[in-house]
Amino acid sequence: MALFYQIPKLNYHKPKNLNEALKLLKELGDAKPIAGGTDLMVDMKIGRVKTRNLIDISDLREIRKIEFHKDSIIIGAAVTLQEIINNERIRREIPILVEAAENLGSWQIRNVATIGGNICNASPAADMAPPLLILNSKLKLSSINGDRVIPLEKFFKGPRQTELMVDELLTEIIVPRESCNAGMKFIKIGRRRAHTLSIVAVAVAVRTMEDKIEYVRIALNSIAPTPIRAYKTEEELIGSRVNEVEGKVKKLIEEIKPISDVRSSAEYRREMAVKITIDALKMSIENWRCKEK
Amino acid sequence: MSETSKLLEKWLKAEEFIIVGKSIDRVDAIDKVTGKAKFMEDYTIPGMLYAKIVMSNEAHAKIRMINLEHALKIPGVVRIITAKDIPGENQAGYALPDQPLLAEGKVRYHGEPIAIIVAENPEAAVIAASELNIEYDPLPTLLDPLESMNRRDILIHEETGSNIAFTTKVRRGDVSKGFQKSDVIVENEYKTQHQEHLYLETEGALAIPEIGGTYTVMSCAQYPHLAQAITARILGLPTNKIRIIQPYIGGGFGGKDDTGPLVAAQAALASHLTGKPVLLIYSREESFRIHCKREQSIIRYKSGATANGILTAIDVKIIMDAGAYANRGPFILWRATMHASGPYYVENAKVDGYCVYTNKVYQGSFRGFGNPDIQFAVESQMDEIAKELGLDPLDVRLKNILKPGMTTMTGQLLDESVGVGKALMMLAEKADWRKKRKMYENEKGRYRKGIGLACGWHGISTSRGVPDWSNAIVKVSKDGGVEVYTGITEIGQGTPTTAHVQIVSEILGIPLEYITIHFGTTDAPDTGATHASRGASIGAIGVLIAAAKVRERLATLASEILQCNPEELKFENGKIYSKNDPEKSLKWKDLVNEAFNRGVELSSTGYFYLPKGKFDHEIGQGYAYPAYSYIINIAEVEVDMETGIVKVTRMWPAIASGRIINPKAVEGQIEGAIAQGIGLALMEKVEFDNKGAIINPNLTDYIVPTAMDMPKVEKPIFVEDLFRYGPFGAKGVGEMALIPTPAAIANAVAHAIGKRIFELPLTPEKVYFKIMEGRICQK
Structure with a gap:
């Protein structure tokens, strides 16, 4: 019994397998999938989300798995953040995902919150988005009529708006192996040292050759209506010398649109976006050099 | 010198201690870390009703109308209480009589309580609170104190004629001469902000009608006797009809000193008007919006x-x-x-x-x-x-x-x-x-x-010269068990579960497990509040004096039995013995039993009034x-x-x-x-x-x-x-x-x-x- 707030009566569905879940999603029309519920329950409490049907997907084996294939690593949408942190191979092969997950929420939250939920909630501050964006991740969206695979950067449409159709479920996050071959770094600035929403966060992936940047990916959160890739800055950086990056990153302010809110002013966000991008770039270059050796 | 002052001085000058000054574990530690300790939410009464506060959505406005009709029709809603239903005085101000329990005529801040919904289940209370129809005539708002102090055209309390509630001053010497004598002058403006207490447990109270037209209110106030006084004033009853008891409290920090009694009064008011037990617990958002903040x-x-x-x-x-x-x-x-x-x-x-x-x-x-x-x-x-x-x-x-x-x-x-x-x-x-x-x-x-x-x-x-005092009751049972009654509360700081038990154990020379402290209750004499860092200082004087009085009586008795001077007696580890001749000894329990047989009173209060001066x-x-x-x-x-x-x-x-x-x-x-x-x-x-x-x-x-x-x-x-x-x-x-x-x-x-x-x-x-x-x- 909720003492303090009222959630309208709703039906709770617990499908036995993915197929059943997709069928329900199609049939019910207005259903919301729930996994960890760490965002959804809060949204229901404050009335931002209204639904008559919840479909519990947290225990679906098909989407709570991590697979290591020759060309890709597939992370099921219902994998919790703590499962990512605890996975030795993820820690070895894509440590940037662990870095980002370890900085998200508290241990209690990470035990139930899922990577798919963090993406589908489409918060401008989603912490798993920047690392997945720089990994050129693809998303598998499934419905009873079939699957489609889209790049993550095409997924976000606005704050809490995504490419998902009402009958679609995010089932897999596909990380191409070749994207993992880079120096990477995740940096997040929050208002305190743990359990904090980001003021701004950045993830960077870099490969250099003969002191020149030959490959770079930059993604940030909390500085635009959705997490974004910094395409212009990336373009600016390609081919430049590693000691020139600082000047080139100044371009970043042209492609971000931070707002002022209770966490930070737009001005501070803008300045910090540049600073931590420079920091992350330098560290990524260092990481790449170590990797090459 | 009075007997109490003598006792205070005697123990102030004590040179060796058995347990005072030692890092003993709090007696509530195991219960708290294992989750056995009970807080407000853990108590329920069959048939109890649920209350919810309806808050103002305006910062400064006249209340034109409160239309109850629609909200009353919501199934499960039992009663909706507004200022006009208060049988006593709608006054909960502390330093000044300026604060109603429920807004009357006008509201002065966004979040101010206006009505209490009482319902059979929490869902009905929540729905009714969101659907209660209140119409306002907004007034101009003053949010900046620098502006407010200079405005007389907009008054937050019309009767005062000014928005300055209170002024203070200190004057010593001659500052202009002082600055003339100085070689350096530093002048700056500093600003500090509103801070939220953010106790883990929000405010709450459970009011239960009892026999004889009395109410027991389980509250989370930091001063049970203040909660009693405010509740009695609101209900229009004498204080003896209101009994305050308190479970463990999940943090106070002062916020529950001020708002705790008001929540007790709100729950008691609902209970009084419905004749049923009523539980009122603030949600986190309500707590944030309603209760006081650091200035x-x-x-x-x-x-x-x-x-x-x-x-x-x-x-x-x-x-x-x-x-x-x-x-x-x-x-x-x-x-x-x-x-x-x-x-x-x-x-x-x-x-x-x-x-x-x-x-x-x-x-x-x-x-x-x-x-x-x-x-x-x-x-x-x-x-x-x-x-x-x-x-x-x-x-x-x-x-x-x-x-x-x-x-x-x-x-x-x-x-x-x-x-x-x-x-x-x-x-x-x-x-x-x-x-x-x-x-x-x-x-x-x-x-x-x-x-x-x-x-x-x-x-x-x-x-x-604002009066301050301490008190407590200590009573010893025939089997040697000791109970202490104090108004000091346990808000997480551990005063009743460390300092108080240590004081009693030290003075009576008995193990901790012989002692139970009944804290946070009006069953104890007025002890003052658990605030101002006083629980283990001023608040514990009463415990010390009450225990010391009992000890003096027992020492006199023991000296008769053991044929020695009372001043040579030591009370230690459940034994009373002569330090000159340790063979002369009695067990605590036997001595207590003798006291009962020989007509020595083993209960005592520990009243002490703090001497003070005057400020001009x-x-x-x-x-x-x-x-x-x-x-x-x-x-x-x-x-x-x-x-x-x-x-x-x-x-x-x-x-x-x-x-x-x-x-x-x-x-x-x-x-x-x-x-x-x-x-x-x-x-x-x-x-x-x-x-x-x-x-x-x-x-x-x-x-x-x-x-x-x-x-x-x-x-x-x-x-x-x-x-x-x-x-x-x-x-x-x-x-x-x-x-x-x-x-x-x-x-x-x-x-x-x-x-x-x-x-x-x-x-x-x-x-x-x-x-x-x-x-x-x-x-």
Whole structure:
């Protein structure tokens, strides 16, 4: 019994397998999938989300798995953040995902919150988005009529708006192996040292050759209506010398649109976006050099 | 000398102790860590109803109409209570009679309680609260205290004719002469912000109708007798019809001292009007919006000093945002005013204080009670004086620090119990202050260390001649078990579960398991509140005296039985024996049994009325407090010059607060206070929109420090500067370590970045832009 707030009566569905879940999603029309519920329950409490049907997907084996294939690593949408942190191979092969997950929420939250939920909630501050964006991740969206695979950067449409159709479920996050071959770094600035929403966060992936940047990916959160890739800055950086990056990153302010809110002013966000991008770039270059050796 | 004074003095002068001064485990520790301890929410009564508060959505408005019709039709709704249903007096003001329990005629802040929904189930109460139709005629709102204090066309309380609720003053010597004598003058404006208590447990109460037209109210107030008095006034009943009991409370910090009694009265009112038990628990958002906050302050501070760093004059103006109701504001302002010199001697002083109404949530008690604000200003000024004169801030403080025999700024002689100077020297040595201070000056890199020092002092007991007393009941059963009844509450600090049991165990010489403390109840005589760091000091005097009286009687009896002098008897480990001839001994239980057989009374009260002096408001001089506790913190920080992020890396505390009854409990209080002080210093701030509504009334947007934000807190230094009226000389510690924490951190940050920020909190953003000031031009 909720003492303090009222959630309208709703039906709770617990499908036995993915197929059943997709069928329900199609049939019910207005259903919301729930996994960890760490965002959804809060949204229901404050009335931002209204639904008559919840479909519990947290225990679906098909989407709570991590697979290591020759060309890709597939992370099921219902994998919790703590499962990512605890996975030795993820820690070895894509440590940037662990870095980002370890900085998200508290241990209690990470035990139930899922990577798919963090993406589908489409918060401008989603912490798993920047690392997945720089990994050129693809998303598998499934419905009873079939699957489609889209790049993550095409997924976000606005704050809490995504490419998902009402009958679609995010089932897999596909990380191409070749994207993992880079120096990477995740940096997040929050208002305190743990359990904090980001003021701004950045993830960077870099490969250099003969002191020149030959490959770079930059993604940030909390500085635009959705997490974004910094395409212009990336373009600016390609081919430049590693000691020139600082000047080139100044371009970043042209492609971000931070707002002022209770966490930070737009001005501070803008300045910090540049600073931590420079920091992350330098560290990524260092990481790449170590990797090459 | 009265019998009670003799007993106090006897135990003050005790030279050896069995259990006082030892770090015993709290008797509630196991229950709390295993989850067995019960809090408000764990209690339910069959057939109880649920209450919910309907809050104002306007900051300043006339209530044109409350239409109950629609909400009453919602299934499950039993009753909707508004001001006109209150059978007694709709008055819950503390310092001034200006605050209704439920808004009447008009509302003065966004979130003010207007109605209570009572329903058979919580869902119905929630729906009815959201659908109750209230129509307002909005009035112009005043949110800025600086504007409000000068406006007479808009009045928050029409009957007062002004928005200034209260003023204070201190006058000593001649400040203009003092400034003339000075070689340096430092003048600055400081700002502090609203802070939320954020107890883990929100406010609540469970009211139960009992036989004989009485009510038992389980409440989470910090002063059961105040909850009783306010509830009785609201219900129009004599206090003897209201019994307050309290479970363990999930944190108070002052917020439940002020709002706890009002919630008790709200639940009791609902119970009285429906004839049923009623449970009322505030949600986190309701708690945020309804209950009092730490006051916002603006402090203009001018100091003069000689080239040697001797203070010659201070001129201080304190403006506090009272919010919609005076509540404790006048007392908070009074405390800030009387502490405006810091623990320093100054010949010429002028202090003016203003407590100003605005249309914001009202201010109230919060650990430190106005003192963290003023010490932030005082201690920043001390560092600025040192900077101007090229002196070590430690030396400027040592030159001015109060010593026994000196007078305070209000002309009060401090004849004893002034351990601050000794504590300051010991702490500076322990922290290796001089070396670190020099070393960090030369930091050049991106991450720069800084070290800062701040002292604080805090008057013990109520101010001036405001009566303060202590009491308790001790009773011994035939089998030797001892029960203590006290109004002091257990709000997480552990007073009844450490200090009180230790005091009884020490005096009666019995093991802890013989003792049960019934705390937080009006079944005990009025003990005063669990506030002002008094639970184990003033609040425990009654426990000491009641137990000591019983001991005297038993000692007389034992001396008859054992044929010896009562003064040679020792009470230890459940035995009474002669120290001259240990063969002469009795078991505690046998002695108690003999007392019952021979007609010796083994129950006692422990009333003690604290002697005090007078303060003359006209001349701004006089007696302020019976004694002061002193605290010093040294903070070490590391600032990221590129982001402005401040990391507090280490804290060294020292405390001069008389006898330390339980060092481990005191360490817990110091660590907790430092955490809360770090919140005030670095991140916490209640934010309001331009209509006076709180925009961060939740745990997503209002942040407090986590374990990861805590520095290494070094073992505190204790200087036991005994206070003649304290139990064994104890003065009180609960609030102390918070008081200088923001100042110590701000001083350390100023040391690290070479510039000072005059406004709390020191968010990364504020620090970053301060660092960047002037830098852009250099490029």
